[in-house]
Amino acid sequence: MPTITTTDDVKLHFTESGSPDGRPVVLIAGFKAAATSWVYQRKALAGAGYRVIAFDRRGHGESETPDAGHTMQRHGADVHDLLEGLDLHDAVLVGGSMGGNAIWSMTSQFGTARVGAIVIVDQTPKMLNTDDWPYGFYDYDASTSESMFATGVPDTGRATARSKGVVRIGRLVRAMDVRRTGLSISFTPGELALLDDHARQDWRAAVAAVDVPVLFVAGRESEFWPSDHAPAAAALNPLASSVIIEKDGHAANIEQPAKFNAALLEFLAASAR
Numbered sequence: 157m158p159t160i161t162t163t164d165d166v167k168l169h170f171t172e173s174g175s176p177d178g179r180p181v182v183l184i185a186g187f188k189a190a191a192t193s194w195v196y197q198r199k200a201l202a203g204a205g206y207r208v209i210a211f212d213r214r215g216h217g218e219s220e221t222p223d224a225g226h227t228m229q230r231h232g233a234d235v236h237d238l239l240e241g242l243d244l245h246d247a248v249l250v251g252g253s254m255g256g257n258a259i260w261s262m263t264s265q266f267g268t269a270r271v272g273a274i275v276i277v278d279q280t281p282k283m284l285n286t287d288d289w290p291y292g293f294y295d296y297d298a299s300t301s302e303s304m305f306a307t308g309v310p311d312t313g314r315a316t317a318r319s320k321g322v323v324r325i326g327r328l329v330r331a332m333d334v335r336r337t338g339l340s341i342s343f344t345p346g347e348l349a350l351l352d353d354h355a356r357q358d359w360r361a362a363v364a365a366v367d368v369p370v371l372f373v374a375g376r377e378s379e380f381w382p383s384d385h386a387p388a389a390a391a392l393n394p395l396a397s398s399v400i401i402e403k404d405g406h407a408a409n410i411e412q413p414a415k416f417n418a419a420l421l422e423f424l425a426a427s428a429r
Contacts, residue, residue: 157169157218158170158171158172159219160211160237160238160241160242161237161241162214162233162234162237163233163237164222164224164225164230164233166214166219166220166222166225166234167219167220168211168212168213168214168219168220168234168237168238169191169211169212169217169218169219170191170209170210170211170212170238171191171198171209171210171211172207172208172209173198173199173202173208174198174201174202174203174205174206174207174208175202175205175206175207176207177207178205178206178207179205179206179207179246179247179248179272179424179428180206180207180209180242180244180245180246180247180248181201181206181207181208181209181247181248181250181424182209182210182211182235182238182239182244182247182248182249182250183197183198183208183209183210183211183250183252184211184213184235184249184250184251184252184255184256184258184259185210185212185213185216185217185252185253185255186251186252186253186254186255186256186279187253187254187309187347187350187351187354188216188347189216189252189253189255190212190216190217190218191210191211191212191217192210192217193252193407193410194210194252194409196409196410196413196416196417197250197409197413197416197417197420198210200413200417200420200421201420201421204421204424206248206424209238209242209244211238213231213234213255213258214226214230214231214234215344215346215347215350221344221346223346226346226347226349226350226353227349227350227353228257228258228261228350228353228354228357229261229265231254231258231261231350232258232259232260232261232262232263232264232265232266233261233262233265233266234258235249235258235259235261235262236262236265236266239270239271240270244270245270245272246270246271246272247270247271247272248271248272248273248274248275248424248427249262249271249273249274249275250274250275250277250420251274251275251276251277251279252277252278252279252407252408252409253277253278253279253406253407254279254350254354255277255279256276256277256278256279257279257281257354257357257359259274259276260281260359260362260363261357261359261362263362263365263366264359264361264362264365268366268367268368271366271368272368272427273368273369273370273371273423273424273427274366274368274369274370274371275370275371275373275420275423276370276371276372276373276389277373277408277409277416278373278374278375278378278380278386278405278406278407278408280292280293280380280381280385280389281358281359281360281362281363281385281389281392282357282358282359282360283296283354283355283356283357284296284297284298284301284355284356284358285297286298289358289360289388290382291381291382291384291385291388291389292381292385293312293355293380293381294312294314294380294381295312296355301356304355305348305351305352305355306348306352307343307348308341308342308343308348308351309351312379312380314377314378314379314380360389360392363389363392363393363396364392364393366393366395367395368395368427369395369396369397369423369426369427370390370393370395370396370397371396371397371398371399371419371420371423372385372386372387372389372390372396372397372398372399373386373398373399373400373401373408373409373416373419373420374386374398374399374400374401374408375400375401375404375405375406375407375408375411375412376400376401376402376403376404377403377404377405378404378405378406378408379405379406380406383400386398386399386400387400397423399419401415401416401419404416
């Protein structure tokens with residue numbers, strides 16, 4: 157089982173596939189999701205000649221769960237440790253949900269020297285709704301900021317299982333490997349601490365600062381925020397663009413993998429140096 161060890165001595169598990177000499181694409185999953193959730197992307201990327209690396213963030217999948225480091229700052233440092241540990245250059249970082257904001261944490265701390273492009277999958281750079289940013293988590297504002305994520309991720313009542321249909325739900329079950337691992341609906345203290353820290357961040361300045369191409373992907377039927385977060389985030393940086401996938405939810409890469417993969421591969425080709 158391949159691992160890298162972080163600067164605070166935590167072992168992070170990762171998998172590799174595709175061409176060892178191809179451009180590296182690093183897949184970073186979201187909250188409570190493992191590297192296996194990229195099942196629909198790994199084959200497509202490998203088939204296109206990329207070196208595909210999917211890793212489990214600390215406290216996720218097969219990586220270690222330490223007592224400390226359950227912050228977005230540390231998760232960003234972990235991404236940097238992976239890039240350095242594998243000596244990756246011109247890497248494409250693809251982050252789903254919270255994994256996307258771990259990328260902004262990394263670039264804000266360490267820059268983009270090893271990064272060639274960034275893809276953010278259905279993640280707003282600012283969770284808190286304010287007058288200048290109405291694209292945050294539904295109903296999360298100053299009046300609910302202390303209670304919204306106190307016990308986990310609240311149900312927004314949007315994009316129900318029935319509305320998704322059997323095919324999309326089946327893809328989610330497979331990608332999350334629910335039959336083998338189950339999917340805990342409880343939250344550890346470390347997970348709650350990470351979720352709270354994630355919800356309080358504002359990464360708009362980090363988005364504006366990066367000097368590499370960025371693609372923001374949104375699911376039109378995202379459970380968590382308006383899909384307009386993607387074009388709004390892209391407007392922060394002249395190197396950024398966005399795409400909204402119809403009949404797609406928060407897990408945009410899972411529910412509509414063919415459409416997502418087409419957008420991803422087109423962006424990767426355009427961003428090649």
